[in-house]
Amino acid sequence: MQAKNPYRGLPGRAFWKTGVQQQQPETVQDLYARKFEISPTDCVATAGSCFAQHIAKRMRESGYSVLDVEPAPRGMSERHKMAFGYGIYSARYGNIYTARQLLQLVEECRGRFAPANIAWEKGGRWYDALRPNVEPMGHASQEEVIAHREYHLRHVRGMLKRTDVFVFTFGLTEGWVHTESGTVYPTAPGVLAGDFDPDIYSFKNFTYEEIFGDFIRVRKILQKINPNIRFIITVSPVPLAATASGDHVLSSTVYSKSVLRAAAGALSSRFPDVDYFPSYEIIASSFSGGKYYEEDQRNVRSEGVDTVMRVFFAQHPPVVTEKSEKVAANDDVVCEEALLEAFGTR
Known part of the structure; x- marks a missing residue:
């Protein structure tokens, strides 16, 4: 009796030679097969790390109903829209690098979480610590920060109620937290605003279990709002700009992306x-051989985004099919984490 081979009859995508070696990244076949359809009437919300900005722009250009619940004031230039966080995602929450950040935003909208120390000072101006890049000139007072945040949360609540498809890009495992309350920030105090105090803030490298569990909680909460909501998740290919883990930044990048990819796959x-x-x-x-990165081996070239x-x-x-405007890969991306490179040795 002839022995059975479980690999016999599998499609070409299951084998390296036919699925990768004989393919080109620009024309690769069968790499992705959708689980569900996104209809033209589905309301799409986008969030995540810097790379997620590309997905939001391209989907909006391609005619999908990508939500923008905090549109820019009429007459504002494109440059100022980007600087003030308008049109980057579906609301002005800035980059959400970790699953814990996403969870605490959703919980804050429900009144189940109160973030600590959200007003950070720099040069006499005050910044929202949970989205420090959306007001480049800051606010006049802590009270103004809180008022603007309450306004923002109202719009995010409305966004969540309208969302049919939620697109989220996992960016980092590393983050900085308010040790006592567990509040997670998109960047360390002292980078954009505020001052770092090791007695108040601490470094956190989220584990697979934490990331997996946080997203499950997000999914459960959003399903209560809309039982038919669906999710598209990705992992950012952008390496870490810096690490506070004590390891080499390359090792930290591989660790971080591996954990995120494992969690995303399991979900x-x-x-x-x-x-x-x-x-x-x-x-x-290795399939792309690094050709989609800029010379810094970190930022993604426009050709990579196209692919x-x-x-x-x-x-x-x-x-x-008609694109309303050309999308650039780097100049149109706002990323707090990239600012960490300014603190590196020269």
Whole structure:
């Protein structure tokens, strides 16, 4: 009796030679197969790390109903819109690098979480510590920070009620927290505003279990708001700008992205309403040979973004074919983490 081979008959995508070696990143076939359709009437909300900004822009350009619940004032220039956090995501929450940040934002909207020390001072001006990059000139007082944040949260609550498809990019495992309360910030105090005090703030490197559990909690909360909500999750291919883990930044990057990719894969495997899109693999794997990175080996070139979105739109065809504006890969991205490079040795 002939022995059975479980690999016999598998599709070409299951083998390195036919799925990778004989393919090109620009024209790769069968890398991504969607779990569900996004209809033209579905309201799409986007959030996450810096790379998520590309996905939001391209989806909006392609005719999808990407929410923008905090639009810029009429007449504001494109440059100032970016500087003040307008149109980057579906609300002005800035970059959300970790699953814990996302969870605490959702919980704050529900009145179940009160962040600590949200007003940070710099040069006599005050900044929202949870989104320090959206007001480049700051506010006049702590009270003004709180008032603007309450206004922002009202809009985020409205966004969550309207969202049919939530697109989130996992960016980092590393973060900085208010030790007593557990409040997580998008950047360390002292980078954009505030002062670092080791008695008040501490470094946190989130584990697989924490990331996995945090996103499950987010999913459960959002399902109570909209039982039919679906999720598309990705992992940012952008390496860490700096690490406070004590390890080399390269090792820390590989660790961080590996943990995030494992968590994203497990979430997608467990839940039929969570779809994983492989933007990380397209840019960062050996398949692409590093050609989609700029000379700094960190920022993603426009050709890389084009390739990522070509794979995405092969499964989620554009609603419209005419692009209203050209999207650049780097100049149009706002990223607090990149500012950490300024503190490196020269």
